Amino acid sequence: MLIVTLLALPLPALAETREERVAVATEYVDLALQGFDMGAVIETMYQPVLQQVAAGGQTLSDAQVARIRQLYLDTFTKPLTSLMREQSQIMADLMTLAEITALRDFYATPEGRSVMAKLPQLTAAQQPGMMRLINDNMSGLMPQVLAIINGEAPPAPTAQP
Template sequence: MTPVRPLVLAALLALATPALSETREERVAAASEYVELALAAFDMGAVIETMYQPILQQVATGGQTLSEAQIGEIRRLYLDTFTEPMFALMRDQSQIMADIMTLAEITALRDFYATPEGRSVMAKLPQLTAAQQPGMMALINDQMQGLMPRVLAVINGEQPPGPTAQP
């Protein structure tokens, strides 16, 4: 073995050591800090509002006009149903983050969301979701008619039909 190879091997082992020496508990702790920071600036109500907007749009497209009271009741139903479970689900992401990210990655996220820019980004994510949702829903709706027969054919062990031309 040439002298260069042991040096390269030693360097690679030295680079891997920090990731190997960190514990899951450390990653969970850092991820929990990140999640709490992120949730402090997170507008859950705005996220939940994006969930029922397609229903309101579909009702309006069908020609029915909802009163402000009806819209308010739908909003209340969604908020009552989803607020706490979604916060709980989001808090659980610290466990997932600890399983798939390094301590350095989690720490970088936490540190970013502790900055004014990071808090601003987190506050704007519901707006981003709301702005993208109509396009996403249109894409899905446009593709489902041609996709579902093909998926069902695969499930049923048949040869999927070719893709259909979309209007």
């Protein structure tokens, strides 16, 4: 069984240790966190809430928006940073040393730092479409999921506009 497991690993993974991959992945994560605007990422999390409030006809004052922003920052900054730091362990399990090294080296370049700085904007730009996609499909999807869970024949899917 051990031989089968070893044969399933990519060949470069046999010549490197997990500790080596974790070390380089940690360097990558440190670089990523240096150029990462955590505040901008967190802002993408509460923007949909503000948009829903505005769509409902309520106007929030600048002070209310600032309090909401601070609430989100206080709630998510440390846990998100910790989550990102844990990424090195996951990367070491999924990627080869060469792949992790290539990522680290890219993010050490001016272009890589620029890309990292723009990732929150990319997320923010995609989030409304993602939320729409999920919301538009959830009402038709959930009855089918529940039917599968309950061992019933799923209802016929509803046509989506």
